[in-house]
Amino acid sequence: MKPEVSIKVNEKFKADFAKGYPLITKESVENAEMLRVEGAILRLTDKQGQFIAKGYCGKQNKGFGWILTRNENEAIDQKFIKEKLAAALAKRQSFFSNQETTAFRVFNGEGDGFGGLTIDYFDGYYMLSWYSEGMYTFKADVIAALRELVEFKGIYQKKRFDTKGQYIEEDDFVAGERGEFPLIVKENGMNYAIYLNDGAMTGIFLDQRDVRNKIKEKYAKGKTVLNTFSYTGAFSVAAAIGGAAKTTSVDLAKRSSSKTIEQFSINNIDYESHDILVMDVFNYFKYAKRKELKFDMVILDPPSFARSKKYTFSTSKDYTNLMKEAIEITADAGVIVASTNSASFGMKKFKGFIDKAFKDLGKKYSIVEEFTLPSDFRVQKEFKEGDYLKVLFVKLQ
Structure with missing residues (x-):
């Protein structure tokens, strides 16, 4: 009790x-x-x-x-949790029947009525993410409810908290059978390698699914694409499958190179025909300007906060300057995919960062596409902070 x-x-x-x-x-x-x-x-x-x-x-x-x-007589117990999970699963039925996409979110915290918990689905495996010690105390009830509601190959977890708010390393396997990793999932027909047993990250950010598809279907063909803060190269893969002439992936993390090669390889793309660079993005901007490089598309999806030896980046303070760097190496009539997952400001303020960057450089632009969270990342209209993703396709004029 x-x-x-x-x-x-x-x-x-x-x-x-x-x-x-x-x-x-x-x-x-x-x-x-x-x-x-x-x-x-x-x-x-x-x-x-x-x-x-x-x-x-x-x-x-x-x-x-x-x-x-807001019901005084309602008990917060396993029955309560099961009802929340059942309602969330029912809302995702169209995803479960889509053979072209086998990775998506099935429970999105407060958007599905229980803040502090998310559950993602990866081709038969469920991954639970706990965002506080308090939420973690409900673990037995959540897993028992999930077991009653779904068939699964295995269940994994990510504990995304400790006394400093950082990720706690521990065995991530919970129930069922252990997976063989990488697990290959599909997203709009593309393949992505997933690891549920390798620390805080899985290898792909599911909330960018619609953006990747738009790049693949509409913007990549015949274009040169620069993917900054590229992580495992998911955007680069989408661009390459969409017919990009060449992609360049840049990330400071050493493991980004092998992870990106892996993502290209499982899609039967010759990774050697694309550039995969391990270096500071800001140093790459300097290099690109020095070499007078121009790209048809530049993808900017930085972490909300990042630090390297020479630079500290905070979205709320530095996105305008980041945008300026991108504008200067984007070709005429090119497109910048400007993205942020910061919940500390809304779309209006984000658009203000973009506008200031262009005004400071005396250049004109138009916003041709706008994205927030996809439909499986349900949000609560009373909690605007929950709709954290903001993506703009910005075309230079």
Whole structure:
């Protein structure tokens, strides 16, 4: 039986919670010192003691917990979790029947009614990601509910927390049979190599599926493509399959080279006809300008925060300057795919970063495509921060 703690809501936040806002922050409650038992059930009331909502305590980023129900008599137990999972799975049925795409999200945290947990599907394997110690206390109930609802080859997990908010290394296998990795999954007919047993990353960011497909289907043919912060080269593979004349993948991580070669190889693409470079992206920009290189398409998908020996990059502070670097090596009428997964600002502000970069350089542009999260990454309209992905296809004029 989980402990239950009474929490008094700050009057300024009462209306937001009543309307459906799910994140419990330190500022939103009067007695924040009570938010210390990870996994405790929280009973939120106003100053007069009137019930508002129930949730749980789980410290995650800027939050201290998540609201789960506004029904005072509803128990937060395995039955509750099973109902949430069943509803989420029902909404993804079209994905399960699509043989061209065998990797997608089946449960997206607060978007599916239980913040702090995501579940991804990889061709018969399920991967659970726990984002707080509090959420992790529900592990037995979540796995039991999942076992009752789905057939699976295996279940893996990623614990994405510790006292400093960093990933904890441990055996990621949970149930079923261990997979043989790399596991090859399909995405709109393309192949991608996935590792569920190799630290925090799997090898592909599922939220960019629609963007990769658009590059493949509409923008890549006959083009030279620069993929910066390329990770395992997923965008490069999409461009190459879409008929790009040549792709150049640049990432500082040493393992990015072998991972990108692997992604090309499983798609029967000659990786030696493409450039795969392990170097600082900002140094590459300098190199490209010095060599007077121009690309028909430049893909910018940096991490929200990154640090190398010479540079520190923060999306909210530095994206405009990053965009300027890209503009200067993009060919006339070329396209820049500008992307960010930062939840700290919205699309309007992101567009402002792009606009300032072009104005500073005295150049004109048009936005020809705009993407947010794909449909399997369900979001809650009352929680705009949950729709974190922002992607713009920007055409130089």
